Amino acid sequence: MKIRLELQDLAHYPFLKETQEVIAARGYSLRSIIGNPENRIYLDAAVDRLRDATQSKKGRVWTDSDDPFLDILSYGLARILVSCIKNRSGISTLARYEAERAFYFLQTIEKNDALRRHIFRELDMPLLGSSMPYTRYIEITQTLREDTFRLVNRDLSQGQVFLSEEEKDLLLRERIRTLLLDQLPLDLPESVCDSLSAHVRIVQSIIAERSVEEYGEVEESRFPPCIHALFEAAVTGKYLTHSGRFALTTFLHTIGMDVTEIISTFSQGSDFNIEVTSYQVNHIISQGSDGYTTPSCATMMTHGICTGKNAKCKQISHPLSYYRKEKRANKKPEKKNSSGQKNQEKEAK
Numbered sequence: 001m002k003i004r005l006e007l008q009d010l011a012h013y014p015f016l017k018e019t020q021e022v023i024a025a026r027g028y029s030l031r032s033i034i035g036n037p038e039n040r041i042y043l044d045a046a047v048d049r050l051r052d053a054t055q056s057k058k059g060r061v062w063t064d065s066d067d068p069f070l071d072i073l074s075y076g077l078a079r080i081l082v083s084c085i086k087n088r089s090g091i092s093t094l095a096r097y098e099a100e101r102a103f104y105f106l107q108t109i110e111k112n113d114a115l116r117r118h119i120f121r122e123l124d125m126p127l128l129g130s131s132m133p134y135t136r137y138i139e140i141t142q143t144l145r146e147d148t149f150r151l152v153n154r155d156l157s158q159g160q161v162f163l164s165e166e167e168k169d170l171l172l173r174e175r176i177r178t179l180l181l182d183q184l185p186l187d188l189p190e191s192v193c194d195s196l197s198a199h200v201r202i203v204q205s206i207i208a209e210r211s212v213e214e215y216g217e218v219e220e221s222r223f224p225p226c227i228h229a230l231f232e233a234a235v236t237g238k239y240l241t242h243s244g245r246f247a248l249t250t251f252l253h254t255i256g257m258d259v260t261e262i263i264s265t266f267s268q269g270s271d272f273n274i275e276v277t278s279y280q281v282n283h284i285i286s287q288g289s290d291g292y293t294t295p296s297c298a299t300m301m302t303h304g305i306c307t308g309k310n311a312k313c314k315q316i317s318h319p320l321s322y323y324r325k326e327k328r329a330n331k332k333p334e335k336k337n338s339s340g341q342k343n344q345e346k347e348a349k
């Protein structure tokens with residue numbers, strides 16, 4: 001059954017296919033947006049959307065903008081811009097943001113049951129009242145860590161898993177996130193990204209700034225044992241397997257090391273060739289969904305590069321989590337002066 005969607009509905013849930021019809025009906029296309037300087041506002045709005053996505057705000061609130069069409073277009077253009085930089089961290093940031101945003105609107109303002117049902121249908125989430133077939137449930141929840149979503153902890157009857165209203169929305173949030181992760185980066189012709197280069201550069205710097213904020217300065221002493229071993233091997237010119245090079249490169253890139261520094265890490269090897277290494281490093285860090293992510297501990301173990309595992313490793317399942325935890329635990333306290341204010345003296349010098 002076709003339901004009538006208002007522009008504001010599509011601004012709340014811009015991943016619905018009807019947004020494409022609205023954009024086409026108004027005569028907009030990527031070519032017309034790139035080719036007309038007056039349409040720059042849409043690209044600026046897409047950059048703002050990505051910038052907003054990189055701000056980690058607890059209890060974030062979204063309000064309706066005065067221009068729902070701008071919201072709709074900025075969603076599509078943000079996907080394009082983040083696809084041009086092909087940065088996995090940027091993509092997962094945007095995916096999480098869009099999922100949170102839709103979840104927020106569903107939870108706080110959505111009164112339209114027909115629209116709710118439509119969204120679930122569109123995202124291939126077959127609901128029968130308050131339940132879902134367990135096969136689909138398993139697929140959707142496989143990326144969720146919470147015990148409450150484990151099948152053994154669910155009410156199951158006749159192949160159906162029962163869900164509360166909030167749980168349905170939480171599954172929808174996860175579905176949106178993973179769907180975007182699967183869809184991005186979009187396969188775009190280089191000429192498109194070239195025409196958007198000014199905005200792509202801004203997005204690149206926003207994502208790079210976020211890495212620095214998230215991980216701070218690169219501190220080798222906080223590396224997990226496996227990465228420490230790989231790093232030591234690389235800087236002393238020892239042989240690294242492909243999976244070792246891959247894990248080290250993705251790790252260093254994610255924590256904010258730039259490409260030149262990563263390449264120079266490998267420069268002591270007897271077989272070092274700057275062109276080959278540069279190609280390999282650039283290839284790894286610019287890959288899409290299959291290439292960018294630093295492997296988890298389980299994958300590191302499978303490849304035989306989980307070396308030097310220690311007690312702290314028991315609390316994590318990913319080398320990046322180890323590093324983050326270590327950085328947090330060893331954060332230097334900010335100096336305060338006698339009145340309890342942060343000491344600005346050093347910065348002033």
Ligand code: SF4
Pocket residue numbers: 224225226227296297298300301305306307308309310313317318319322
């Ligand atoms: S458990 Fe994980 S973090 Fe620890 S050494 Fe192995 S791969 Fe690295």
